[in-house]
Amino acid sequence: MKKLHIIFIASEAAPLAKTGGLADVTGALPQALRNLGHDVTVIMPFYRLIIEKTGIQPKATGDIIEMWTDGIQRHCPLHETTVDGLNFLLIEQGDLYAREGIYGPPGGAYEDNLLRYVLFNRVALEAAALLKANIDIIHCHDWQTGMVPLLLKTQYQHHSNIAHAKTVFTIHNLAYQGVFPADWISRLGLPSHHFNSGGFEFHHQINCMKAGIHMADTITTVSPTYAKEILTPEYGCELEGFLQHHSDRLTGIVNGIDMEQLNPLTDSNLPANYAAGKIAGKKKCKKNLQASCKLAVSDSTPLLTLISRLADQKGIDLLLANAKKWLQRGYQLAILGSGDPHNEYQLTELAKSHPSQMYFHCGFDVALASQIYAAGDIFLMPSRFEPCGLGQLMAMRYGNIPVARSTGGLSDTITSYPKKGATGFHFIEATPEAFDIALEEAIAIYRQPRKWSTIRTQALKRDSSWDASAQTYSTLYEQIINT
Secondary structure: OOOOEEEEEOOOEOOOEOOOHHHHHHHHHHHHHHHOOOEEEEEEEOOHHHHHOOOOOOEEEEEEEEEEEOOEEEEEEEEEEEEOOEEEEEEOOHHHHOOOOOOOOOOOOOOOHHHHHHHHHHHHHHHHHHOOOOOOEEEEEOHHHOHHHHHHHHHOOOOHHHHOOEEEEEEOOOOOOOEEOOOHHHHHOOOHHHOOOOOOEEOOEEEHHHHHHHHOOEEEEOOHHHHHHOOOOOOOOOOHHHHHHOHHHEEEOOOOOOOOOOOOOOOOOOOOOOEOOEOHHHHHHHHHHHHHOOOOOOOOOOEEEEEEEEOHHHOHHHHHHHHHHHHHOOOEEEEEEEEOHHHHHHHHHHHHHOOOOEEEEEOOOHHHHHHHHHHOOEEEEOOOOOOOOOHHHHHHHOOOEEEEEOOHHHHHHOOEOOOOOOOEEEEOOOOHHHHHHHHHHHHHHHOOHHHHHHHHHHHHHOOOOOHHHHHHHHHHHHHHHOO
16 A cells, blocks of 8 residues: 555644544544554644643744735744654644634634634645645545635645645534635635635635535545435535535545543543453443432443433434433433533433432533443434434443434444344434334343343444544545546
């Protein structure tokens, strides 16, 4: 396999800065590509306040890129750091990136986000051009980098080492498209001749997601099923026709997880470790969580778990519609998450009224998340849509059996009972009734220890690593280079 020089341009990447699954992908996939022998550099903004909290200390490279943007001549110093052998190049601009949030304050978005990310896109291309190697692939992620393929092919062909790079644009979540007023076109020097229905125009506004889809050499999304779903009106977010036109360049490649970091046999956050065939520690994890969360300690009581953003996308309304019923049946609930204030309030009140059966932690805690994954019997994931989903992969890794809606990556990664090799349970309709029926099917099998043990073992042994996905991406890179 030929060694490729690959640049990832992303608005966030673990472990430096993270709001969700995008950062997990842009932190882990480059590592897996490195393991295949490729040279990979990740370029992202220097979120100084956020990165400082990680303890990682990037160093200035000495390079400063000047960029005229929205009437201001900006000077953007570059910084670099290496984490587990992976090189990161960070773009500094204090007034734009040294903020408390990545995209906005809690529950909101910064009004100047287009300025922030178009500047980032331009400086990222300039930074890539400073690297000694000829770049083979520039891999962009979501709307925040959607202008990169367009800018590369229209305004940055004078840089010889990036001019012939092939571009990959990955859609992580089509619901977030980066739509802004058209007056930014002249303010930011965007190529106006592409501002039309076949380019990045959307209801007379700028659409950054459309720009990436329009100009990238190939388009990927994070599961095969989601790649099909976004071609339909139900999931296409008004871009289904546009995507259908570009569907010959669209591929779905499922995400993975870090199997070494997420390992119940070695996880130091757990009170006891375990693995397939050595399951006693999982019972201790359940008992410990029940006690620490002040739930009734019981090995036989089904412990239902959920770790999620509390958003409409995640089907939290389907959970809330059933929660009282499930508690009345004697089940327990342990929930970790934050998001919609109304959902937070309802879950808080439910937990208050059922203290021995339900625990709700509003927010996120890495150690607690591991403990919930390990303790749980059943993991609830009633998403209305789910491009890939990482929660179900983590749950299966810890032997916490998912009951999930059959959509997007949930369809592709969970083998539903009673199929051979089952690792979970699916339901199809996004209704409380369908969710309840699927849960009761899972509970019925839970009451049959031998069958449940088989499903749990299959889940624990499932290979959710990045290895296969990285190989698929590597093959895709070579295909577009050779066309």
